[in-house]
Amino acid sequence: MKIVLLDRVTIPSHIAIPQPHFPHEWVEYERTSPEQTVERMQGAQIAITNKVMFNREVMQKLPDLKLIALLATGMNNIDLIAAKELGITVKNVTGYSVVTVPEHVIGFIFNFKRSLTGWYNDQLSGKWSDSKQFCYFDYPITDVRGSTLGIIGKGCIGSEVGRLASALGMNVLYAEHRHATACREGYTPFEEVLKHSDIVTLHCPLTENTQNLINKETLSLFKRGALLINTGRGPLVNELDLLEALQSGQLGGAALDVLVKEPPPKDHPLIIAAQTMPNLIITPHVAWASDSAITTMVNKVRSNIEEFYQTGK
Numbered sequence: 421m422k423i424v425l426l427d428r429v430t431i432p433s434h435i436a437i438p439q440p441h442f443p444h445e446w447v448e449y450e451r452t453s454p455e456q457t458v459e460r461m462q463g464a465q466i467a468i469t470n471k472v473m474f475n476r477e478v479m480q481k482l483p484d485l486k487l488i489a490l491l492a493t494g495m496n497n498i499d500l501i502a503a504k505e506l507g508i509t510v511k512n513v514t515g516y517s518v519v520t521v522p523e524h525v526i527g528f529i530f531n532f533k534r535s536l537t538g539w540y541n542d543q544l545s546g547k548w549s550d551s552k553q554f555c556y557f558d559y560p561i562t563d564v565r566g567s568t569l570g571i572i573g574k575g576c577i578g579s580e581v582g583r584l585a586s587a588l589g590m591n592v593l594y595a596e597h598r599h600a601t602a603c604r605e606g607y608t609p610f611e612e613v614l615k616h617s618d619i620v621t622l623h624c625p626l627t628e629n630t631q632n633l634i635n636k637e638t639l640s641l642f643k644r645g646a647l648l649i650n651t652g653r654g655p656l657v658n659e660l661d662l663l664e665a666l667q668s669g670q671l672g673g674a675a676l677d678v679l680v681k682e683p684p685p686k687d688h689p690l691i692i693a694a695q696t697m698p699n700l701i702i703t704p705h706v707a708w709a710s711d712s713a714i715t716t717m718v719n720k721v722r723s724n725i726e727e728f729y730q731t732g733k
Contacts, residue, residue: 421442421443421444421445421465421466421729422444422445422447422463422464422465422466422484423439423440423444423445423446423447423464423465423466423467423468423725424447424448424449424460424461424464424466424467424468425437425446425447425448425449425468425469426448426449426451426452426457426460426461426467426468426469426472427449427450427451427452427469427470427471427472427491428448428449428450428451429450429451430470430471430491431470431491431714431718432709432711432714434711435711435714435715435718436718437468437718437721437722438718438719438722439722440722440725440726440729441726442726442729447460447464452469452472454472454473454478457472457473457474457478458478458481458482461482461485462482462484463484464482464484464485465484465485465486465487466485466486466487466488466489466725466728467485467487467488467489468489468490468491468721468725469488469489469490469491469497470490470491470492471492471497472497473497473498474488474497474498474499474503475499475502476499476502476506479499479502479503479506479508480502480506485508486507486508486509486728487508487509487510487511487725487728488503488508488509488510488511489511489721489724489725489728490510490511490512490513490721491513491717491718491721492512492513492717493512493513493514493516493517494512494626494653495510495512496626498510509728509732509733511724511725511727511728513717513720513721513724514576515576515720516708516713516714516716516717516720517577517707517708517713517717518576518577518580519580519710519712519713520707520708520709520710520712520713521577521581521623521651521707521708522577522580522581522583522584523584523710524651524677524703524706524707525581525621525649525651525707526581526584526585526588528649528651528675528701529564529569529585529619529647529649530564531675531701532619532647532672532673532675532699532701533561533562533563533564533567534561535559535560535561535698537698537699537701538558538559538698539559541698542558559698564588564589564590565588565589565590566589566590566591567590567591567618567619568590568591568592568593568616568617568618568619569581569582569585569590569591569592569593569617569618569619569620569621570593570595570608570613570614570616570617570619570620570621571585571592571593571594571595571620571621571623572595572610572613572620572621572622572623572624572633573595573622573623573624573625573652574594574606574607574623575623575624577623578594578621578623578624581621581623582594593608593612593613593616593617594606594607594608594613595607595608595609595610595613595614596608596609596610596613597610597629598610598611598629598633598638611641614638614641614642614643615641615642615643616643617642617643617646618643618646618647619646619647619648619649620634620642620646620647620648620649621648621649621650621651622634622648622649622650622651622652622656622657623651623652624652624656625652625653626652626653626655626656630656631655631656632655632656632657632658633656633657634648634650634656634657634658634661634662635657635658635661636658636661636664636665639661639662639665639670639671640670642665642670642671644669644670644672645669645670645671645672646671646672647671647672647673647674647675648662648671648673648674648675649674649675649676650674650675650676650677650678651677651678651707652678653678654676654678654679654680654681654682655680657676657680659679659680659689659690660689662674662690663689663690663693666693666697666699666700667693672699673699673700673701674699674700674701675700675701675702675703676690676700676701676702676703677702677703677704677705677706677707678705679702679705682704682705683704690702
């Protein structure tokens with residue numbers, strides 16, 4: 421079999437990507453543009469990719485393609501309906517980020533509650549040295565213990581965030597689906613979670629029902645000054661509504677590891693705002709990317725490929 425890795429650059433260079441044990445031809449590219457995909461996949465049975473797009477038009481031009489092995493959980497870059505109709509198997513990887521994403525979320529929480537970004541930025545300008553006393557109080561410092569964390573999404577990542585938060589003494593609320601007619605045991609109605617949480621963190625999948633879940637209307641339900649964390653998918657949040665809520669003080673802070681467009685343009689309103697707002701933290705979609713998580717992921721990708729080779733599924 422010919423196997424083509426289309427975007428090696430999406431995996432850190434110091435982490436080896438293990439190849440399957442069966443006989444094969446292995447070809448890899450650092451990155452692949454949409455115009456290069458069909459040419460590079462000619463004669464290949466297996467594609468490995470993180471973010472390269474496979475729409476119906478592309479897959480129809482690849483009669484030898486049998487498997488798309490994703491270096492990711494999300495499958496938004498694959499036309500799954502077309503793949504099924506064309507007899508192309510798509511395998512993603514789940515569970516590899518169950519440690520790293522929750523730890524990133526907890527890091528965001530401590531950053532907010534202790535105002536670490538504000539203090540750090542001050543030291544770049546020598547502000548402490550100019551102080552008239554041993555300390556100063558320009559930023560709020562509040563306790564993590566006793567605060568209420570609202571979690572939207574109770575999968576493996578959301579549940580682990582809740583476990584860590586409970587261990588820190590936080591009160592944890594899991595949100596029921598918005599517009600649900602009944603509330604399941606262990607959940608709290610969606611609107612109630614927004615109203616009572618000091619921090620809301622997003623861990624739900626991106627679907628038609630969750631796109632723009634956090635918008636002007638839902639942000640108005642937040643406790644004034646509450647915090648929002650998004651390490652899920654960028655389109656879960658209406659970005660302009662979020663910025664307006666930050667500027668008005670309705671939202672006390674936001675920490676984002678994902679945006680609607682990635683990488684964002686330099687003139688993206690949130691990117692510009694983050695340069696002067698210490699209560700807006702943006703990391704470049706790296707919550708998933710601890711070394712141990714990525715090593716687990718690439719090993720699972722090899723397992724997915726070998727399973728397909730052995731079973732055709």
